[in-house]
Amino acid sequence: MVVRSPLGRARGMGSSKHGVGHFIAQRVTAVALVVLVFWAVLAALNLARGGYEEATDWLHSPVNAGLAVLLALAAFWHMQLGMRTIIEDYFARPATKAVLLVLNVFACFGGGALTIIALLKVALGGGGVSV
Amino acid sequence: MADASRGLRPRPTSPSVWIWRWHVTMAASIVHRATGAALYAGALILMLFALSLASGADGYAAFKGAMGSILGKVVLFGLTVSAFYHMANGVRHLTWDAGAGFEPKTADMTAWVAFGFAALMSVGVWVLAAMTGAL
Numbered sequence: 001m002v003v004r005s006p007l008g009r010a011r012g013m014g015s016s017k018h019g020v021g022h023f024i025a026q027r028v029t030a031v032a033l034v035v036l037v038f039w040a041v042l043a044a045l046n047l048a049r050g051g052y053e054e055a056t057d058w059l060h061s062p063v064n065a066g067l068a069v070l071l072a073l074a075a076f077w078h079m080q081l082g083m084r085t086i087i088e089d090y091f092a093r094p095a096t097k098a099v100l101l102v103l104n105v106f107a108c109f110g111g112g113a114l115t116i117i118a119l120l121k122v123a124l125g126g127g128g129v130s131v
Numbered sequence: 132m133a134d135a136s137r138g139l140r141p142r143p144t145s146p147s148v149w150i151w152r153w154h155v156t157m158a159a160s161i162v163h164r165a166t167g168a169a170l171y172a173g174a175l176i177l178m179l180f181a182l183s184l185a186s187g188a189d190g191y192a193a194f195k196g197a198m199g200s201i202l203g204k205v206v207l208f209g210l211t212v213s214a215f216y217h218m219a220n221g222v223r224h225l226t227w228d229a230g231a232g233f234e235p236k237t238a239d240m241t242a243w244v245a246f247g248f249a250a251l252m253s254v255g256v257w258v259l260a261a262m263t264g265a266l
Contacts, residue, residue, distance in 0.1 A: 027225065027228065030221050030224075030225065031225070033218070033221075034218055034221070034222065037214055037218060041211070041214075041256055045256070045259060045260055045263060045265045046265075048195075048198075048260065048265035048266070049263065049264055049265050051188075051191070051192070051195070052184070052187075052188040052191045052192065055184055055191060056184065059184065068181075071177070072177060072181070075170075075174055075177065076174060079170070079171050079174055082167045082171070083167075083168070083171055086164065086167075086168065111174060111175070111178050114178055114181070114182060115177060115178045115181045115182070116181075117185075118178075118181035118182045118184065118185035119181045119185075121185045122181075122184050122185050
């Protein structure tokens, strides 16, 4: 019979391959945002010239609506990951850190949900423009 | 007790921002974090755009009015600079992740490129905005 502690069994096995989720998600959203932000800047220049009807027409296009939702998704996700790193760097006290990390998640997921629902409400609001 | 009068030799201290001279790679790193935090606040504008548009013509007009004001334009210009800088320096980070660009001269050069890209793109976008009547 071999008596070994859980640590003894785990040694030499390498990582559990679950520690890199934050790292990978931050990079994947970063790459997506490079493309989406260029698109968003051009879209903003376009929208700035028009008013309400032009903006709703613009969002009725599935391509614009899809990219706008993806922009919100990638941006709010990336924000949450980035601010998490800042909080972990500057707040050593566990209670303070935990509260701020939870607030960060609530702010980013809340903001992301509101933004995406609002975009979809306009995008799916029918083909015609109702003032 | 003769040793005590001499006191202890000062322990070696690790380098800190108070000892290091200001350097472009330091600035690039600090500005990356600062612009990231600024964009966190800037995402509020994306949210307000979507919410005001969903609320109807009056709400969207109020949003556009706020963005078109002097203060709104200053905030939007800051957001433009932040977005382009954070994007350029983010690509710099991605090349580091790939294992390239660590040589001091290369890192210095790419830091300047990131600052230059942010300045040129921001001015370019706002000139384009003025030329196309988006202001």
